[in-house]
Each structure stands twice: as C-alpha cells, then as structure tokens.
Amino acid sequence: MKNDLNMDSRRSFIIKLLGIFGGIVTIIISIPVIGVFLEPLARKKPETWRSVGNIDKFKTGETVLVDFPNSSSLPWTGTVSKTASWLRRVSDTQFIAFSVHCTHLGCPVHWLPDAEIFLCPCHGGVFNKDGSYAAGPPPKNLSQYPVRIEKNEVQILASPIPITTL
Amino acid sequence: MKTLRKIWKWFDDRTGTTEAINPLADHLVPPDANWLYVFGSATLFCFILQVVTGLALAFLYQPSTGTAYESLKYITYQAHFGHFLRGIHYFGASAMILLVGIHMIRVYLMAAFKYPREMSWISGSILLVLTVTMGFTGQLLRWDSNGVWSAIVGAEQAGRIPFLGKAVARIFLGGETITGLTVSRFFSIHVFLIPAMLFALIGLHLYLVIRNGISEPPKTGKKVEPANYRKWYQDMLRDKGVPFWPDAGWRDLAFGVLVIFVIVILSLVVGAPEIGKPPDPSDIYANPRPDWYFMWIFALFALMPREIESVAIAFSPVILGIVLILLPLLNNKGERSPLRRPWAIAIVTIIVTMVASFWYIGQKSPWSPAFQTKPLSQEVIGNVSTNATNGGDLFYKKACIYCHAVSGYGGKRGPDLTYVGSRLTSEQITIKIVNGGGNMPSFGASLTGKDLNDLTAFLLTRKK
Known part of the structure; x- marks a missing residue:
C-alpha cells in the first residue's frame, strides 16, 4: 500500500516535471515565431534624408510631385520601394513636403494647380494648398515630411507612412 | 477486378476506412431537412476548391514585394492554365463569401443557433471573419497598383484601433512603409496562418454537426427547451430519422457540384480580374477600389458622417463581434420559427437592404x-x-467639373448644375463658390474677382 502511494506520487512528480520542461520548450520555440510576427515593432524607426533635386528646379508658389526611395527599402523591393511627396516651394528658402496620403484612408491625393486644391480619388476628400482640411471625409490636415536644403539640393526626410489614429 | 477488390479489402481492414466513414454517412438526420440546408456544405466545397487552386497558384506565384506583380502577369498571360486557375480562385472566393452570408442568414432566420448549437454559431462567426480576411489578403496578393494601395488603406483602417492603432498598422504592413517584407507577410498569412485556422475551425464546426445533429426545420409553436431538447431530438431521430447519405446528403452534393460548375463556367467566360498598373507607390494616379465583396464598406466610408467615422471604424468590428458571440448565449431557447420572430426577419431585411444599397452606390461611387x-x-x-x-x-480649369456635371459632362459628387441658372441667383452662386460648405471646399482664395464673375456669369446661363 505504501509502495503504491510512492509510485503514485513519483509518477505525478515526473508528469509535473515533464509538464514544466514541455512548457519551457514551447516558450523557447514561441518566442522567435511570435517575435518574427511582431518584429516590425522592434525595428528602429526608419528615417533617411533623400535628395529630390536642385533647388533651382522648383519655382516659388508651385507644388510638384517628387519621388524618392522610401526609408525602409530592402534590396529585393523593386519599384515598390518608391514613394512620393507633393513638394511646395513657399519662398526662396522655405519648402513644404506633403505626404501624398489622404488622412482619411491613405489614398493618393491629386494636386490640381489651377484650382489650388488637393483632391482624393477614393472618397472625394479635399485639402487646401497649405494642406489644411477643406472638405469631405478626411479627419485632419495633410501630413508633412521634414524638408531641408543641403548644398543647393532639396532633401526630404523619408519617413513612415503617416497613419491617422483615433 | 477481383484483385482490386482484394487490395481494397486489405486496405480497409488495416485502416478501418469503412468503419470510420459508415457511421458518418449513415447517421440519422431529421427527415424534413430541405434545400435550405445546402449552403454550409456548398461553402465547404468552395473551400476545398480554394485550397486546391491556391496550391496550384502557389507553384507559380513569387511571394516577394519586388517580383509578385511580374509573376502575376506570368500566371495570367503565359503559364498554361494560369488564367483559368486565377479565375477559379477568384470566383471560388466570391462564391465562398456569398455562400457564407446566405448560410448565416438561413441559420439566423431558422434560429438553428439555439440550444445545443450555440458553439456552431460562434465557431461559424469566427469562420466568417477568417473567410473575409482571406478575401482581403487575396486581393492584396494580386499586388498591382490596386493591391499596394489596398494595403495602405488596410493599414490606415487598422490605425483607428484605440491605443494600438499604429502598432497594428505596422505589424500589418511589416514595417513603417511598404517594405520588402510586406508581400511575404501577406502571403504567409493568406497561405499558412489563416488556412491552418480555417482547417481547425471547420473541423470543429463539422464535428459539432455530428455531435449535436442537424437542426430540424422549425415548426411554429414548437419551442426549444434546453432541459429536454436532447432527449426529444434523439427520440425524434429514432422514430423518423433518415440516414444522412443518401437521403439528405444528395442535395448537398447536387448543389455543391452545381456551384463548382458555375464557378468553372464563370472563370472560362468572364475570367480572372484584370491586373492593374505596376505596384509603384510613387505613381499616385491610381484609383484604389476594393473587390466587390467590400464595395459596400468602401461606400460606407464615403457616406458616414465625418464626426463619427474614426470611432465607427475603431469600434464597429468590436461591437459586431460581441453581438455575434452573445446572440446564441442570451437567446438559446424558445421559439425558432421565423414567423414567430418578426424581429429576426426585420433585422435580416434591414441588413441585406443596407448592404445591397451601399454596394450599389459603391459601384457608382x-x-x-x-x-x-x-x-x-x-x-x-x-x-x-x-x-x-x-x-x-x-x-x-478650377476643377468644378470633377464634382459637378453640366449637360451630362462631369462628376456626381455635388449637385448637377445643368439648370443652376434657373435655381439660384447671381449672389447665391457667388456666395456658394466663395464659401463652399458641406463637401465643397471654399474657392474664395484661389479665384480672382474676374474669374469669380465669369464663372458666375457662365453658371447663370445654365437655364431650362
């Protein structure tokens, strides 16, 4: 009788031990698997200055489309690594680089130079020439990227796609 | 023939195939199951079709951000059967979403989710979400200009989730922008992750049908009483039940074959959706549109009041999820017949009409x-x-025409101005142009005085 009890407690001890080991192994395997899924969160926020042309190319008061490689391109990304910005030369020294993404749902806005508005093809959002909200569903103004002038080159800080949050 | 039979006998003896399948085929089902019971099994037929054609497409597809588009062109224009396979996969997906919807409406109207089948409804609701996610990720994997912009639109929607929005958008895109990891991520989700979940949940969903039995067609006045339902159901089966195969199953087979036949015909006659422009996020002259099954949501986004939209995007999926899970839990007994549940008929009518109207207007956008x-x-x-x-x-020039039509030329966003001169005075027109309002921006700052006068003069000539 006493032996049986011993057997029982030994067995349950070994099963518990196996449970613990099994659990540890499961966790060790889960970390990289879930980790790869969540890895984009751990990556450093990609930001790179990209030249988009000589300063003389841009006329004061005009808004033009410029494209440049985005900030997180990998060797096999191809044309998909390109991104764009509506670049407005406000004065001799001041530029504004608008994100092309409508703040409603991210569709690419069109600049209409004569009407001086940005118009979104998806749901008809409208922004003024300074990027401020004008009409339609967008919840806020167009986002902007930082711009600088380096050795007469206009450079835009290629940054993450602006995500509109609640 | 004799040898073949011998081999089969040996195989059957060692594997127990007949022993396993016969009880399933012979299990008793209510005698009056009818043609309304075929939509679930037809969805399953479509799922199998999707697995098979998806497998074949995966032989040809290059799941990489830089090459996916080229491989899609290869599949469509060069690979043998590629165009046909894409067609079946597309129409199979469409049929699956349609059939899931019809199956769900049938189950809801007949209240088949009541005791003891609550878990069938809950697992089915999760299957619905997974099926729709497959539709969305599948559209993205086409990876043309529309695919790229749909990915961005998807990320923007994820962004509205409270607190976690940005993080979810980033996990969704595989980075802060469209990156080299975006397509492989969608591919892995579309081809491995969700199908694995689908297999598991479909397994559960089917097991529950065997465990709890097919719900008998509702009779007005016959209420579900959890205390004695199971006993009543077993007695009913014993007295009147018929074997699933072939008495009930033949309808499932017949309808399933018909559905697949229609899918094949559609893929031969209509063909796979056209591939759009190359995936270049700097080419902004894109016109992102979702596949038909999301068209009503696309319309909803355009027409929802601006003030509530962000909140609606963030919370409506959560509310919908809670409602779907609570429905069978709070409402698991009593009347099943739709004739005694007028609210059920009203709710289905409202939802179907709403989705259909939004879908219709979405087509026209x-x-x-x-x-x-x-x-x-x-x-x-x-x-x-x-x-x-x-x-x-x-x-x-001033872009009025993009939103307003004159004599049939122009957009439909704003009022038709063909006869505006008969409707409004010069002052009213001027005020509207200068101030805008509603969905119209103000043009006061971008028009000179002369332009404004000329434009008004033109609009005043638009008379009946």
Whole structure:
C-alpha cells in the first residue's frame, strides 16, 4: 500500500516535471515565431534624408510631385520601394513636403494647380494648398515630411507612412 | 477486378476506412431537412476548391514585394492554365463569401443557433471573419497598383484601433512603409496562418454537426427547451430519422457540384480580374477600389458622417463581434420559427437592404471626382457672352467639373448644375463658390474677382 502511494506520487512528480520542461520548450520555440510576427515593432524607426533635386528646379508658389526611395527599402523591393511627396516651394528658402496620403484612408491625393486644391480619388476628400482640411471625409490636415536644403539640393526626410489614429 | 477488390479489402481492414466513414454517412438526420440546408456544405466545397487552386497558384506565384506583380502577369498571360486557375480562385472566393452570408442568414432566420448549437454559431462567426480576411489578403496578393494601395488603406483602417492603432498598422504592413517584407507577410498569412485556422475551425464546426445533429426545420409553436431538447431530438431521430447519405446528403452534393460548375463556367467566360498598373507607390494616379465583396464598406466610408467615422471604424468590428458571440448565449431557447420572430426577419431585411444599397452606390461611387472628364466643349457652353465663355473654361480649369456635371459632362459628387441658372441667383452662386460648405471646399482664395464673375456669369446661363 505504501509502495503504491510512492509510485503514485513519483509518477505525478515526473508528469509535473515533464509538464514544466514541455512548457519551457514551447516558450523557447514561441518566442522567435511570435517575435518574427511582431518584429516590425522592434525595428528602429526608419528615417533617411533623400535628395529630390536642385533647388533651382522648383519655382516659388508651385507644388510638384517628387519621388524618392522610401526609408525602409530592402534590396529585393523593386519599384515598390518608391514613394512620393507633393513638394511646395513657399519662398526662396522655405519648402513644404506633403505626404501624398489622404488622412482619411491613405489614398493618393491629386494636386490640381489651377484650382489650388488637393483632391482624393477614393472618397472625394479635399485639402487646401497649405494642406489644411477643406472638405469631405478626411479627419485632419495633410501630413508633412521634414524638408531641408543641403548644398543647393532639396532633401526630404523619408519617413513612415503617416497613419491617422483615433 | 477481383484483385482490386482484394487490395481494397486489405486496405480497409488495416485502416478501418469503412468503419470510420459508415457511421458518418449513415447517421440519422431529421427527415424534413430541405434545400435550405445546402449552403454550409456548398461553402465547404468552395473551400476545398480554394485550397486546391491556391496550391496550384502557389507553384507559380513569387511571394516577394519586388517580383509578385511580374509573376502575376506570368500566371495570367503565359503559364498554361494560369488564367483559368486565377479565375477559379477568384470566383471560388466570391462564391465562398456569398455562400457564407446566405448560410448565416438561413441559420439566423431558422434560429438553428439555439440550444445545443450555440458553439456552431460562434465557431461559424469566427469562420466568417477568417473567410473575409482571406478575401482581403487575396486581393492584396494580386499586388498591382490596386493591391499596394489596398494595403495602405488596410493599414490606415487598422490605425483607428484605440491605443494600438499604429502598432497594428505596422505589424500589418511589416514595417513603417511598404517594405520588402510586406508581400511575404501577406502571403504567409493568406497561405499558412489563416488556412491552418480555417482547417481547425471547420473541423470543429463539422464535428459539432455530428455531435449535436442537424437542426430540424422549425415548426411554429414548437419551442426549444434546453432541459429536454436532447432527449426529444434523439427520440425524434429514432422514430423518423433518415440516414444522412443518401437521403439528405444528395442535395448537398447536387448543389455543391452545381456551384463548382458555375464557378468553372464563370472563370472560362468572364475570367480572372484584370491586373492593374505596376505596384509603384510613387505613381499616385491610381484609383484604389476594393473587390466587390467590400464595395459596400468602401461606400460606407464615403457616406458616414465625418464626426463619427474614426470611432465607427475603431469600434464597429468590436461591437459586431460581441453581438455575434452573445446572440446564441442570451437567446438559446424558445421559439425558432421565423414567423414567430418578426424581429429576426426585420433585422435580416434591414441588413441585406443596407448592404445591397451601399454596394450599389459603391459601384457608382458618385463621391469620387471624375478626373477623366475633358474640358466643356463649345457646343455645351453655347453661344454666350465672352465672360460666360471664359467661365465655361474656368469650370474645367478650377476643377468644378470633377464634382459637378453640366449637360451630362462631369462628376456626381455635388449637385448637377445643368439648370443652376434657373435655381439660384447671381449672389447665391457667388456666395456658394466663395464659401463652399458641406463637401465643397471654399474657392474664395484661389479665384480672382474676374474669374469669380465669369464663372458666375457662365453658371447663370445654365437655364431650362
């Protein structure tokens, strides 16, 4: 009788031990698997200055489309690594680089130079020439990227796609 | 023949195939199950079709951000059977979403989710979400210009989730922008992760049908009483039940075969959806549109009041999820017949009408600016003053025409201005142009005084 009890407690001890080991192994395997899924969160926020042309190319008061490689391109990304910005030369020294993404749902806005508005093809959002909200569903103004002038080159800080949050 | 039979006997003896399948085929089902019971099994047929054609497409597809588009062109225009396979996979997906919807409506109207089948409803609701996610990720994997922009639109929607929005958007895109990891991520989700979940949940969903039995067609006045339902159901089966195969199953087979036949015909006649422009996020002259099954949501986004939209995007999926899970839990006994549950009929009618109307208007999307419109012809402008003629030109140049139509030319976002001169005075027109309002921006700052006068002069000539 006493032996049986011993057997029982030994067995349950070994099963518990196996449970613990099994659990540890499961966790060790889960970390990289879930980790790869969540890895984009751990990556450093990609930001790179990209030249988009000589300063003389841009006329004061005009808004033009410029494209440049985005900030997180990998060797096999191809044309998909390109991104764009509506670049407005406000004065001799001041530029504004608008994100092309409508703040409603991210569709690419069109600049209409004569009407001086940005118009979104998806749901008809409208922004003024300074990027401020004008009409339609967008919840806020167009986002902007930082711009600088380096050795007469206009450079835009290629940054993450602006995500509109609640 | 004899040898074959011998081999089969040996195989059957060692594997127990008949022993396993016969009880399933012979299990008793209610005698009056009818043609309304075929939509679930037809969805399963479509799922198998999707697995098989998806497998074949995966042999050809290159799941990489840089090459996916080229491989899709290869599949469509060069690979043997590629175009046909894409067609089946597309129409199979469409059929699956449609059939899931019809199956769900049938189950809801007949209250088949009541005791003891609550878990069938809950697992089915999760299957619905997974099926729709497959549709969305599948559309993205086409990876043309539309695919890229759909990915961004998807990320923006994820962004509205409270607190976690940005993080979820980033996990969704595989980075802060569209990156080299975006397509492989969608591919892995579409081809491994969700199908694995689908297999598991379909397994559960089917096991529950065997465990709890097919719900008998509801009879008015016959209430579900959890205390004695199971016993009543077993007695009913014992007295009147018929074997699933072939008495009930033949309908499932017949309808399933018909559905697949229609899918094959559609893929041969209509074919796979066209591939759009190359995936280049710097090419902004794109016109992102979802596949048909999301068209109603696309319309909803255009028409929802601006003030509530972000909140609605963030919380409506959560509310919908809670409602779907609570429905069978709070409402698991009593009347099943739709005739005694008028609210059920009303709810289904409202939802179906709503989705259908949003879908219809989404097809037309009158809120989208008509960018392709040409300047108004002299014929349309007519023989009017010099100022008004100039106004007619400005009507195009100043982008009025993208949202307003004149004599059938132009967009549908704003009111048709063909006869605006009979409706509004000069002052009213001027005030509207300068101030805008509603969905119209103010043009006061971008028009000179003369332009404004000319434009008004032109609009005043638009009379009945």
